[in-house]
Amino acid sequence: MDISSEFLLKYNISGPRYTSYPPANFFNQGFTTSDYLSELGASNQQKPANISLYIHIPFCPQRCHFCGCSTVIAQRKMVVERYIQALKTEIKLVASLLDSSRKVTQIHWGGGTPNSISMSYIREIMDWIRQHFTLNESAEIAMECSPAYLDYKHIDQLADMGFNRISLGIQDFREDVLKVVNREAPRHPVKDIVDYLRSKGFRGINLDFIYGLPKQSLESFRSTMEQAIAIRPDRIVTFSYAHVPWVKAAQKQLETIGLPDSSDKMNMFLQATAQLTEAGYCPIGIDHFTLPDDDLTKAFKTKQLHRNFQGYCTRETTGQVYAFGASSITQLAGAYAQNYKDITKYMEKVEANGTALERGYKLSKEEQTVRAAINSIMCNGLLRWDELAGEYGLSVEELKKLLAYDPAKFDNFIADGLMQLDDQQIHLSEKGFLCARNIAMALDPALQTGDGVYSKTV
Numbered sequence: 001m002d003i004s005s006e007f008l009l010k011y012n013i014s015g016p017r018y019t020s021y022p023p024a025n026f027f028n029q030g031f032t033t034s035d036y037l038s039e040l041g042a043s044n045q046q047k048p049a050n051i052s053l054y055i056h057i058p059f060c061p062q063r064c065h066f067c068g069c070s071t072v073i074a075q076r077k078m079v080v081e082r083y084i085q086a087l088k089t090e091i092k093l094v095a096s097l098l099d100s101s102r103k104v105t106q107i108h109w110g111g112g113t114p115n116s117i118s119m120s121y122i123r124e125i126m127d128w129i130r131q132h133f134t135l136n137e138s139a140e141i142a143m144e145c146s147p148a149y150l151d152y153k154h155i156d157q158l159a160d161m162g163f164n165r166i167s168l169g170i171q172d173f174r175e176d177v178l179k180v181v182n183r184e185a186p187r188h189p190v191k192d193i194v195d196y197l198r199s200k201g202f203r204g205i206n207l208d209f210i211y212g213l214p215k216q217s218l219e220s221f222r223s224t225m226e227q228a229i230a231i232r233p234d235r236i237v238t239f240s241y242a243h244v245p246w247v248k249a250a251q252k253q254l255e256t257i258g259l260p261d262s263s264d265k266m267n268m269f270l271q272a273t274a275q276l277t278e279a280g281y282c283p284i285g286i287d288h289f290t291l292p293d294d295d296l297t298k299a300f301k302t303k304q305l306h307r308n309f310q311g312y313c314t315r316e317t318t319g320q321v322y323a324f325g326a327s328s329i330t331q332l333a334g335a336y337a338q339n340y341k342d343i344t345k346y347m348e349k350v351e352a353n354g355t356a357l358e359r360g361y362k363l364s365k366e367e368q369t370v371r372a373a374i375n376s377i378m379c380n381g382l383l384r385w386d387e388l389a390g391e392y393g394l395s396v397e398e399l400k401k402l403l404a405y406d407p408a409k410f411d412n413f414i415a416d417g418l419m420q421l422d423d424q425q426i427h428l429s430e431k432g433f434l435c436a437r438n439i440a441m442a443l444d445p446a447l448q449t450g451d452g453v454y455s456k457t458v
């Protein structure tokens with residue numbers, strides 16, 4: 001790919017990440033608990049019929065200063081225990097509203113650091129899920145883990161509970177980088193952990209990295225990527241550091257240490273892309289790199305890739321997402337529903353009502369269609385007009401009107417070789433994927449822009 005940092009800077013504007021449509025800043029308190037309960041019931045008649053479960057564990061032993069996730073630090077055992085009971089109450093209530101013939105194809109544990117709590121709590125919840133839902137035989141059961149708190153015996157226990165996929169947050173292999181961002185180094189060599197996970201039957205093993213942190217340089221990030229490639233996990237993710245100090249105050253500390261400038265950051269990404277593709281990894285979506293025989297690569301090659309707040313997934317595992325825990329977001333065909341972020345408030349609400357909805361959003365049929373168009377661009381780099389129109393019972397003309405489609409909005413993208421456009425489809429080039437958020441923005445009829453609303457697009 002022929003990309004310059006000038007090119008990336010040109011497209012580096014503020015914009016939604018489109019992990020949801022409409023973006024989370026549209027969620028509001030006009031969506032009430034009674035709306036939530038009725039949308040849960042309605043989801044039984046909507047597609048996909050598969051169920052994805054998301055369990056949020058908002059605890060970490062210490063705070064990484066770059067962290068954009070929803071988490072609290074070092075909680076007492078009593079609080080964790082109370083939280084686990086609240087999760088069980090929430091799970092039971094939601095399960096009672098869902099059609100018991102629907103199968104669970106995906107369970108994702110995220111955080112925070114789910115592996116920092118006692119494995120006995122994780123087992124308690126997994127047993128509870130099995131009591132209240134029917135799991136598909138090949139369900140993907142995944143956990144986001146920090147290697148600073150991961151021991152071989154934990155891996156044995158997770159495998160025994162049915163977990164088959166792990167994502168490890170590495171961020172950087174350099175100790176000086178980890179130190180300035182207040183992050184513990186892995187407890188065991190990452191290569192040994194990955195080898196051990198493989199020996200236990202885990203697949204789709206993923207390593208997360210972030211570029212754009214203090215102390216990182218082109219040279220240091222090159223060596224971090226070299227080490228990642230030598231380990232050969234199935235998936236490598238290179239996240240662009242999202243600096244949003246107006247939301248995450250702890251990030252301000254990184255400004256005083258000094259962040260790499262935009263051009264250095266772009267070059268780290270370009271260099272990593274070159275290293276990873278050279279080493280045989282396939283770029284999928286925006287920032288994911290996967291081995292050719294990984295499920296996500298296959299889904300991407302056949303234009304069947306999907307995604308939710310938890311990341312990319314295949315058509316087999318994709319379900320409507322029922323989420324549990326503080327800050328978690330339920331993602332249904334017809335609505336989004338987010339729980340209280342504050343864990344005390346979350347627990348109090350669940351203890352009183354069985355649910356802890358703070359805000360949400362009910363999607364109109366039109367918004368569901370826009371969401372499908374944006375997802376199609378973001379995941380598969382493709383929008384086939386007649387296919388999407390047919391799926392939503394519209395004519396192509398009606399679909400274009402709904403998306404406020406204006407071919408002139410794409411002139412620059414086409415001139416820069418990012419996409420092609422004809423009567424049948426919009427098709428992104430490999431280079432175009434880097435700017436998929438920008439292209440999606442041109443199909444978003446309700447776009448809000450302006451600094452301080454969203455992170456940068458590239």
Ligand SMILES: C[S@@+](CC[C@H](N)C(=O)[O-])C[C@H]1O[C@@H](n2cnc3c(N)ncnc32)[C@H](O)[C@@H]1O
Nearest residue numbers: 067068069111112144145146169208239241242
């Ligand atoms: C919720 S964390 C879960 C993993 C686990 N807590 C850990 O840190 O190892 C998921 C991933 O989000 C990414 N992340 C966190 N904050 C970020 C930020 N501000 N910008 C970009 N990526 C971020 C990190 O790469 C992290 O591995």
Ligand code: SF4
Nearest residue numbers: 060063064067069112
């Ligand atoms: S361990 Fe993960 S979730 Fe916890 S503070 Fe660090 S990046 Fe955030």
